[in-house]
Amino acid sequence: MFFSRQSRRNKMAKIVVVDDEPDLLYFVEGYLKTQGHEVLTTLYGREAIRLILDLKPDVALIDIRLKDDVDGLQVIRAVREKNPHQKIILVTAYNDKDGEALRDGVLCCLRKPCGIKEIDDAISAALDQK
Amino acid sequence: MPQISPFGIISFLNFLLAAFLGILAFVRSSRNPSRLAYGFFASSLAFYAFFYSLWQFDNNEQTAKFFFYLCIVGVVLINNFFVQLTHALLDFSGKFKKRLLVAYALNIVFCFCAFGPFYHSWAWKYTYGYWPIPSVVFHIYLLWWFFQVFYCFYYLWVHGIREGQGKLKQQCEWVFWSSLIGFAGGASNWFVWYGINFPPYLNGGIAIYALCLAYAIVRYRIMDIQLVVTRTGIFVLIYCGVVGIPAFLIFQTRDLLERQLGVNWWLLPAGAFSLLSFIGPFIYMTVQRRAEAVLSREQKAYQQTLLQASRGMTLIKDLTRLLTLIVHILTKTIRITHARIFLWDSGSKQFICKAARGDHHKQGSDAISEIAALIQHIQKTKEPLILEEIRAQGSVALKLSDEVIREMEKLDAAVIVPSFVQDRLLGFVVLGDKKSKRLYTESDLDTLATLANQAALAIENCVFLTAFEHQQTHFFQTAKMADLGTMASGIAHQVNNRFNVIKLGAESALMVELRNVGKLLEAKDIDAIRKITDSLAIVCQKIAKSADHGGEIVRRLLDFSKLSEGFKPVSIQEAATSCIRLWECKRTLSGIDFRIEIPDGLVKVHGNFSEIEEMLFNLLDNAFDALKMKEEAWAFGTLEKPKDPPKGSIVLSAKETFWREKRCVEIVISDTGLGMTDAVKKQVFVPFFTTKATAIKGTGLGLYVIRRMVDAHQGDIVLESEHGKGTTFHVFLPAVAEE
Numbered sequence: 014m015f016f017s018r019q020s021r022r023n024k025m026a027k028i029v030v031v032d033d034e035p036d037l038l039y040f041v042e043g044y045l046k047t048q049g050h051e052v053l054t055t056l057y058g059r060e061a062i063r064l065i066l067d068l069k070p071d072v073a074l075i076d077i078r079l080k081d082d083v084d085g086l087q088v089i090r091a092v093r094e095k096n097p098h099q100k101i102i103l104v105t106a107y108n109d110k111d112g113e114a115l116r117d118g119v120l121c122c123l124r125k126p127c128g129i130k131e132i133d134d135a136i137s138a139a140l141d142q143k
Numbered sequence: 144m145p146q147i148s149p150f151g152i153i154s155f156l157n158f159l160l161a162a163f164l165g166i167l168a169f170v171r172s173s174r175n176p177s178r179l180a181y182g183f184f185a186s187s188l189a190f191y192a193f194f195y196s197l198w199q200f201d202n203n204e205q206t207a208k209f210f211f212y213l214c215i216v217g218v219v220l221i222n223n224f225f226v227q228l229t230h231a232l233l234d235f236s237g238k239f240k241k242r243l244l245v246a247y248a249l250n251i252v253f254c255f256c257a258f259g260p261f262y263h264s265w266a267w268k269y270t271y272g273y274w275p276i277p278s279v280v281f282h283i284y285l286l287w288w289f290f291q292v293f294y295c296f297y298y299l300w301v302h303g304i305r306e307g308q309g310k311l312k313q314q315c316e317w318v319f320w321s322s323l324i325g326f327a328g329g330a331s332n333w334f335v336w337y338g339i340n341f342p343p344y345l346n347g348g349i350a351i352y353a354l355c356l357a358y359a360i361v362r363y364r365i366m367d368i369q370l371v372v373t374r375t376g377i378f379v380l381i382y383c384g385v386v387g388i389p390a391f392l393i394f395q396t397r398d399l400l401e402r403q404l405g406v407n408w409w410l411l412p413a414g415a416f417s418l419l420s421f422i423g424p425f426i427y428m429t430v431q432r433r434a435e436a437v438l439s440r441e442q443k444a445y446q447q448t449l450l451q452a453s454r455g456m457t458l459i460k461d462l463t464r465l466l467t468l469i470v471h472i473l474t475k476t477i478r479i480t481h482a483r484i485f486l487w488d489s490g491s492k493q494f495i496c497k498a499a500r501g502d503h504h505k506q507g508s509d510a511i512s513e514i515a516a517l518i519q520h521i522q523k524t525k526e527p528l529i530l531e532e533i534r535a536q537g538s539v540a541l542k543l544s545d546e547v548i549r550e551m552e553k554l555d556a557a558v559i560v561p562s563f564v565q566d567r568l569l570g571f572v573v574l575g576d577k578k579s580k581r582l583y584t585e586s587d588l589d590t591l592a593t594l595a596n597q598a599a600l601a602i603e604n605c606v607f608l609t610a611f612e613h614q615q616t617h618f619f620q621t622a623k624m625a626d627l628g629t630m631a632s633g634i635a636h637q638v639n640n641r642f643n644v645i646k647l648g649a650e651s652a653l654m655v656e657l658r659n660v661g662k663l664l665e666a667k668d669i670d671a672i673r674k675i676t677d678s679l680a681i682v683c684q685k686i687a688k689s690a691d692h693g694g695e696i697v698r699r700l701l702d703f704s705k706l707s708e709g710f711k712p713v714s715i716q717e718a719a720t721s722c723i724r725l726w727e728c729k730r731t732l733s734g735i736d737f738r739i740e741i742p743d744g745l746v747k748v749h750g751n752f753s754e755i756e757e758m759l760f761n762l763l764d765n766a767f768d769a770l771k772m773k774e775e776a777w778a779f780g781t782l783e784k785p786k787d788p789p790k791g792s793i794v795l796s797a798k799e800t801f802w803r804e805k806r807c808v809e810i811v812i813s814d815t816g817l818g819m820t821d822a823v824k825k826q827v828f829v830p831f832f833t834t835k836a837t838a839i840k841g842t843g844l845g846l847y848v849i850r851r852m853v854d855a856h857q858g859d860i861v862l863e864s865e866h867g868k869g870t871t872f873h874v875f876l877p878a879v880a881e882e
Contacts, residue, residue: 082734
């Protein structure tokens with residue numbers, strides 16, 4: 014356990030975080046950076062699609078509700094179309110969108126409010142997955 | 144010289160009594176047909192008895208004959224009015240109008256016969272005076288006389304006594320038996336006509352008869368003595384003239400007349416008498432009206448006030464205000480010591496005092512059970528009760544138990560006026576004594592009864608409106624809660640987002656900043672520690688901000704779900720701001736062009752904040768749906784998509800304006816959404832009508848509720864829409880009155 018965690022920590026990853034809440038982005042970004050990851054954030058759906066498709070991050074954390082009229086599910090679909098292997102973690106406060114997102118091939122759904130540990134574990138699991 | 148005849152004396156007494164009773168009946172109430180008929184009947188009886196006595200007193204063949212003619216006219220009239228009285232009593236007015244007309248026609252003919260054709264010749268019979276020997280015409284009339292009497296007795300018996308109920312049955316019993324006595328007395332005269340020596344002493348029965356009849360028809364009401372005295376006085380004066388002037392002619396100028404006119408001298412007094420008796424009633428009526436107008440000016444004035452007030456009552460919507468107004472009007476206008484209104488309370492099965500005015504607190508009780516004798520009595524008779532009257536006539540005569548008197552005393556009631564709706568006793572008004580110490584009159588009671596009926600209607604109206612308003616409030620509240628339901632997930636998301644930020648902030652502080660603090664303290668690396676505390680400060684600020692924001696959402700939610708309070712000045716700007724904050728929880732507004740154009744310092748509207756908020760929320764939400772539906776229509780190809788469509792826009796604006804000549808605030812909510820077809824436009828305000836997939840949104844009640852709310856504000860809502868272009872709603876709400 015200890016070792017595996019340690020080993021993951023050493024592995025630096027590129028992560029995109031998309032959420033409509035700037036404070037959330039601030040905390041998540043701050044934490045992930047201390048873990049040695051490269052982190053990019055955005056509040057908008059359109060920008061998220063561009064970022065993810067351009068940067069091809071190791072994992073993308075996406076909320077459903079975003080600042081513009083493109084929501085998280087649309088982002089996932091758009092990304093899937095171009096890049097079916099993109100690892101995506103859905104983070105949402107809604108309780109009825111999981112099924113839809115899972116069908117679209119997200120790795121897991123995190124239900125808000127979720128803590129640092131849940132995010133950390135989800136990212137670790139995603140990075141471990143081949 | 145006049146002779147003293149016992150029959151004359153009996154008849155004169157009959158006359159006095161019948162005349163008195165006749166006047167009484169006319170004074171009492173001319174609107175009641177049976178009382179009116181009784182008045183005529185008693186007058187004809189008086190007419191008959193008066194000339195009967197004159198005829199009996201006179202020993203001059205010529206004048207005796209003349210009085211006799213008039214007496215026989217009285218006989219004809221008596222029967223005529225007896226038929227009319229019977230009809231009125233049994234309420235035949237509509238049914239057998241023709242019969243009555245036939246009777247009238249025949250009796251008019253016989254009235255003329257009384258001046259000659261009835262009589263074969265004359266004789267001085269058995270010391271009873273000049274009597275006629277009847278002719279054939281008279282035989283026929285006698286048959287007609289008996290026919291009328293039996294006709295009346297038959298109907299009184301069959302319809303009145305055998306089939307009648309309650310008061311009618313009682314009245315008919317009285318009329319039937321007393322008539323039997325009376326007509327037996329009257330019929331006793333026929334023996335002498337046909338040469339049978341049977342003195343008409345039974346004539347005295349007629350007095351008993353008139354008295355009984357009066358009791359049966361005019362009973363139970365105390366009358367204003369002043370009025371009776373006035374009317375009787377005028378009557379006596381006028382008829383002194385009617386009788387006195389011809390008498391004066393006879394006694395004082397007989398010689399002169401005989402010299403001038405010869406044998407037919409009596410034609411002049413007779414003519415004068417006819418003329419005077421013809422115009423007498425008109426003089427009487429005129430003088431009486433004048434006298435009464437003077438006497439009862441005050442009374443008439445307050446009756447007028449009461450009637451006017453009662454008409455205005457139905458306009459009042461608040462029950463407490465209405466009841467207070469009624470007691471106020473009563474005490475002020477009639478000038479009584481106190482008035483109270485008792486209303487039925489179905490919960491406690493009692494009549495409870497709901498409004499009071501005056502010094503009743505001394506003794507009157509505040510509630511009376513439905514099983515109380517008094518209530519039972521009112522239920523039965525449906526008529527006002529006067530304590531003084533019950534006391535005067537005695538409870539036995541009115542078949543009242545002493546209980547009723549005791550209960551009235553307990554309520555401190557001089558008069559009780561019941562209010563009925565259909566057959567249901569809604570309540571009653573308890574009135575104290577008049578401050579003038581005068582008695583309640585018949586016309587007082589008529590006015591009060593009208594007032595009570597109007598009040599009953601007004602009260603029903605109020606109760607209905609109160610219930611309706613309550614239901615409406617409840618309905619609006621339910622609609623609002625349903626809207627909250629559609630927002631639930633949006634709100635949950637917002638609230639969860641706040642919690643998430645708080646949780647992440649706290650955790651990141653623990654795991655990022657605070658993790659190394661211990662080491663840094665040991666190393667006394669002040670700069671690094673300062674950096675961490677700065678960073679922690681930011682974290683704390685963000686946590687606090689999120690907690691505030693979360694609290695704000697919950698507060699909005701609670702505000703929105705709060706039961707609406709009454710009307711007060713409402714700022715449209717505030718209502719809009721408040722509702723948009725919540726609306727933002729439900730919808731993502733970033734994808735659309737949403738603008739608010741409400742000028743600062745816009746006049747406030749008179750309304751209910753929570754309902755206006757709900758209206759705006761629904762209209763905005765509908766507009767948003769319309770934008771989405773347009774996009775869907777584009778996607779499905781049911782609407783042609785333009786090349787480069789601009790963002791959908793919703794504009795909420797408000798301005799001061801005049802609508803139907805009232806100063807209003809016009810709220811305009813327009814969208815560039817799907818718009819409506821004409822068919823849809825016609826139905827949008829119909830409950831449960833919706834064009835949306837009901838599972839996703841809407842009960843189909845939104846616009847229906849809005850219209851009801853707008854109606855409750857006495858405003859108006861107007862819709863403009865074009866399919867494919869968009870929809871605009873104009874809501875007009877009355878502005879608060881300018882200070």
